[in-house]
């Protein structure tokens with residue numbers, strides 16, 4: 001089986017921030033999880049580099065749009081590496097191979113009779129690179145996103161007959177109730193479709209920075225259509241000398257933020273239908289990580305900057321926090337203090353301390369060998385069906401629910417240590433068999449949760465698995481009791497060490 005996951009391509013007129021890191025982390029969790037399931041995986045991210053906003057930002061800096069793209073694409077590549085993303089390719093819409101596919105697909109849509117010439121008039125936001133309808137405007141005639149005053153603009157350009165796809169789109173939504181997840185976003189997209197679809201400009205006349213319309217050199221392809229096609233074009237040239245389209249298309253999941261729902265859940269499938277290309281299996285929508293009013297945190301100040309968090313706490317902590325704190329698919333508050341609290345209470349205490357205590361007790365009481373013993377049934381039973389539950393949640397793009405299912409077992413193991421008090425058993429000559437069972441159960445439980453946590457916290461979980469002497473990383477091995485005792489344990493070091501706030505004078 002093949003699994004193809006994408007992030008949106010990030011717009012190069014701005015610097016990467018937590019929102020970009022969030023989607024990339026989420027996509028990476030799915031990619032790593034599917035590899036554990038033995039699927040053949042392709043994971044794509046990249047940058048969107050055409051359009052008026054890039055031209056304007058470049059002009060301000062006195063450089064060409066190409067130079068701005070080159071400069072900022074580097075930062076987005078760095079962000080992916082910084083959060084330990086395992087993307088297979090990094091696409092840029094200025095890649096000549098991508099531009100060639102855009103021209104080819106748009107020509108196909110044209111030749112299939114879905115393109116016509118017309119005049120567009122509307123409220124144009126240069127920063128959105130999009131026209132706004134009267135009902136979208138706020139405060140009279142301002143962009144609802146950028147709150148800048150918009151001008152009424154008129155131009156001749158090429159139109160995509162989106163209205164002709166209303167019925168096929170409604171059918172798609174009827175046949176595939178999980179085409180968009182979560183359900184609230186499915187309903188939002190469907191009601192947008194049912195509200196009636198207006199045709200869409202496929203090209204822009206005034207702009208030069210884009211892919212030329214193949215049959216009309218005076219126009220360039222509208223930046224959104226150019227951008228959406230990245231998901232399809234990348235497969236044709238990502239691997240040198242090989243076309244991966246047959247293997248990985250249609251995409252399994254496009255992960256996006258809710259602000260670009262309309263483009264991905266309505267326009268994108270219609271474009272693909274018009275070009276006679278299969279539509280993706282799923283569009284997974286996440287909400288916003290909100291940063292409201294907060295007290296300053298000692299080490300992170302008052303914003304969560306992904307680069308800074310990783311420098312201070314490591315990438316695993318950031319990955320864990322953003323997926324743990326806010327249910328994926330929903331909006332929620334994040335804050336530096338909230339981050340530090342979860343880091344200490346959950347990562348350092350519940351997981352890190354559990355690991356170091358368990359390894360220390362096996363070292364001290366059993367000479368560093370995990371006892372060959374039976375785990376107590378009342379412990380083992382908590383792990384029944386866990387791997388299946390994680391798979392089912394991740395199939396629905398419920399990244400937070402899957403993580404929570406695993407974390408409940410981490411908490412369970414902590415409670416088990418408190419209940420059994422192995423240090424007391426060690427002092428009791430008659431407690432040897434019971435101690436074997438407890439230590440084995442703890443080691444095995446830690447092994448199972450760590451295999452399931454690998455996609456979320458790849459470095460820390462890997463270090464612990466190595467210290468437990470565990471060889472397997474596949475999802476099949478995430479079954480309690482799959483590994484008997486006998487492994488020689490090692491020393492993982494502190495998985496989540498205490499972090500000292502930086503010197504105040506540094507600011």
Ligand SMILES: [Zn+2]
Nearest residue numbers: 125128143146
């Ligand atoms: Zn705008």
